[in-house]
Amino acid sequence: MVPLARLSAAEAVFNALRADIESGMVPVGSKLSSEATLAQQYGVSRSVIREALRSCTALGLTVTKTGKGTFVVASKVANDLTLGQYSARDLTEARPHIEIPAAGLAAERRTEEELDNLRHIMAAMATETDPESWVALDSTFHATIARASGNKVFESVVADIRDALAHQSETLNMVADRQHASDIEHQDILAAIESGSAENARTAMARHLDAVGQALDSILNS
Template sequence: MSATPDWFSETSPIQRKNSAEAVFDDLRSAITGGRIAVGTRLPAETRLAATYGVSRPVIREALRSLQTLGLTQTRTGSGTFVVTPAPSSDLSYSGYSARDLMEARPLIEVPAAGWAAVRRSEAEAEALMALCEAMDREEDPHRWVRLDSDFHMALAEASGNAVFAKIVAEVRDALMQQSGLVNMMASRRLASNREHRDIAVAVRDGARAEASRAMARHLGAVEEVVTDMIGPASGA
């Protein structure tokens, strides 16, 4: 008998606050560590939910991230299967590779943050701060990712540059997928909240240079996690 059934029988209910992150981390570690072998069909959502002591939506969120990472594949009518023990190096979201996003975002969002500090209206500054407050309160990973997306979109619009706003809107779905996976991989939600607030405060205060630096720090932290997943950019 393989080690996989034993591993599932030994898994205990999740106690940590963010259950989706905990389930994802447990399953990912088991796959990358070889405790769940390639070719294994994962138990159904209902069984996983009972095993971990969480709801089915929590399990669904974790499984979605495993698939985005390339570790599993869901086959209609058959279930979710482990397809590789290591994350895909050509990770992509909505047609954009993780590397494309990693290289392009600093060229767009860093200057956008700076211009937002110069051009934002009072209402836009207040909206950014309100989004920070909402992200601080939000515990649900899916809803948090939506707020994160709203923040970056609002910031691009506050820059007063239609090109920045159009580009961010175009890649918004990809950014949401990346954000969800990065937070699952590194439990970065609280750190990200602080980084977003630093950006919003600088924009509110009209501090162009600091707003740009704060955005650069935020994207740099995201890049560290992405690089851990897919490796450094070629030629870097």
């Protein structure tokens, strides 16, 4: 609590970046300035910027792609970083019971701001080709819906589940085949939430989770 230790340049830059990301000033899906540019902006060397970015990546806020840049994939640190704690079977079994009612509540309680966030995430996903980045955005999409449910239990649990799933290699193996289909299903879910129909939102989410579950099954049993 006491700021006895003056923070290093790398920590200071990390805090600044994290604040920008968590406040939404740098939206999910957007690209950060290049390391050289950031170094100039903050008046530090590129090493310091790289260490700060490495912290962001370790917390799951960003992903960095060689030759392209660093991209924001989450606006806040996930609750549960104990990856691989849950098996794929447990996850696919439990998800519908939590995400479907959460989608229904989201349709009834979502704010305009949350709808905007969902639209931005979907737009970013539509043009995303890198599997790992797409999975991270997908995770954010589901987490945002859970947040829109207005129920912190759902919000927290979905964040845990999606986080665990995102780090299972089966998920990445599945993405190439499912990406386009998922994008369409996501559109249906968003449309239902936009219209405020809880029943439609539940149905759309159920259809999506069912399709994803079947795709995962076929991979697990192959």
